[in-house]
């Protein structure tokens with residue numbers, strides 16, 4: 001069929017399993033072809049083709065609520081809900097979002113991007129449904145990786161207690177981004193091998209009913225067999241003890257099994273957990289045989305060969321620069337322990353893990369736990385390196401504040417993907433960390449201008465033993481600068497003048513330094529000399545340099561690829577007010593008070609006027625206003 005002609009999923013109701021099989025293959029072919037051009041989360045989506053079709057066939061979205069946990073696996077859902085025609089714009093500026101998005105469709109009933117929220121949201125929807133005495137099925141679909149998130153376990157605990165009608169679909173493909181980890185993963189493993197617990201249990205119950213009530217002995221024995229069977233299969237015990245009816249494991253690529261179990265679940269009172277086994281990347285060999293996590297999310301690739309298209313001779317990725325420098329230092333310093341919350345591939349920690357297998361911990365999608373594990377390590381004299389994306393660090397706000405900063409513990413936090421990340425969009429932009437970290441006492445927060453300064457900052461962080469220290473760095477690759485052979489340390493709280501000038505000053509750091517230098521060069525052509533300062537320590541500020549600048553009454557333009565609210569520019573404003581430099585003309589450039597959607601970073605920056613042209617315009621106004629020189 002023509003996928004582009006699909007308007008809504010109602011067409012599925014009349015289809016036979018054979019027709020559904022054919023549809024699955026068409027959707028797989030479409031995904032493989034489309035994503036070879038745009039990139040995206042190919043592995044997860046190929047794994048849920050049949051499951052998504054079966055769910056939309058069995059339920060009536062949007063009356064029945066399908067919630068996609070993480071949401072990176074919602075492409076098939078988007079195809080079935082009339083958005084196939086938009087896939088050539090996937091994850092692009094003003095194009096189709098890579099995650100559920102209410103503004104795109106009434107079928108997107110819950111927006112995701114961060115993991116493990118679907119069960120809690122589903123519980124809220126179930127409570128509302130019952131209070132309003134409505135009738136609908138609420139069906140969160142959560143992966144085995146997302147199930148390791150603390151929120152998911154909090155929700156299971158509550159749902160099982162309240163016994164709300166709900167059908168939790170556990171999409172178990174044994175993978176998070178990398179192979180899944182944890183004791184829960186082992187339990188799921190036993191479930192996968194234990195076979196169909198429920199059917200045996202049911203058949204046994206039917207048998208029990210047939211046993212004449214003669215000599216209760218036989219009935220007692222049969223009951224004991226049933227109970228011992230249940231304890232043979234941890235699955236039933238684990239989820240059923242939590243208050244769920246456990247169904248499965250079910251083949252998530254078999255329409256007959258899916259339909260049978262979904263119908264059974266619909267008839268079951270109270271919360272049901274349907275355990276579905278799928279294969280991540282199914283139908284595309286490079287993705288299906290991916291044991292590392294390469295095909296979880298990719299850029300464009302050559303469909304025929306499975307070669308992912310990469311920029312030739314690109315400088316090293318920032319994540320590799322940081323993790324490999326930590327690895328280099330770990331050879332001389334056995335205090336160093338690396339921790340990742342389920343991102344060993346994205347954080348480029350596989351090398352560290354191979355060299356120091358007992359000093360690298362992937363804790364699952366558990367940022368709160370990861371952060372406080374780091375705190376615990378530091379109390380024992382170790383030097384933990386917590387590798388965590390800026391956006392996911394949001395999950396560990398209190399662990400940073402209450403556990404690490406308050407106790408002034410020697411933790412090194414590598415804040416990866418700091419700044420706009422582009423294709424993943426508003427749920428993943430790493431632009432809030434400065435605001436939420438800057439108010440935490442004892443914390444040092446820094447950002448290097450390039451990868452050479454980055455390696456020195458990593459060394460500085462490892463050698464720093466006066467409390468918590470965090471270094472933020474962007475997604476993508478470095479600038480390709482020359483690297484020093486010897487690692488140095490940078491005095492904490494010191495900024496660096498990278499361009500002299502006495503008419504105005506730009507204070508900036510990291511990714512916005514090139515823009516600042518371009519603006520300064522343009523101003524020089526107008527006879528205005530702008531000083532550019534690498535304000536590489538966001539906290540503490542370089543108060544000596546700042547006082548000199550403000551005493552000279554130089555106009556100051558701060559520029560940051562982070563939200564203005566409570567950001568670096570705010571810190572400079574606060575300093576001026578506290579120190580009485582009320583005459584200093586300070587203007588801030590940064591990300592405004594809004595969520596930044598998906599798209600190329602350059603287009604997103606242009607949209608919010610975080611550009612060289614805007615800096616030039618500001619500097620011109622500022623210097624005219626202060627110097628009254630007509631230029």
Ligand SMILES: Cc1ncc(C[n+]2csc(CCOP(=O)(O)OP(=O)(O)O)c2C)c(N)n1
Nearest residue numbers: 044113114115143144145146175176177342
């Ligand atoms: C809070 C949070 N931490 C980390 C991530 C990064 N992440 C995205 S998908 C994923 C793995 C999800 O595994 P699973 O739920 O099993 O889904 P699958 O990809 O296997 O379909 C991770 C760690 C995230 N989206 N949210």
Ligand SMILES: CC(=O)[C@@H](O)[C@H](O)COP(=O)(O)O
Nearest residue numbers: 070072113297346417424475
């Ligand atoms: C869906 C999700 O949260 C991750 O897959 C994320 O998209 C990874 O981001 P990077 O591609 O920057 O590693």
Ligand SMILES: [Mg+2]
Nearest residue numbers: 143144145175
């Ligand atoms: Mg998984």
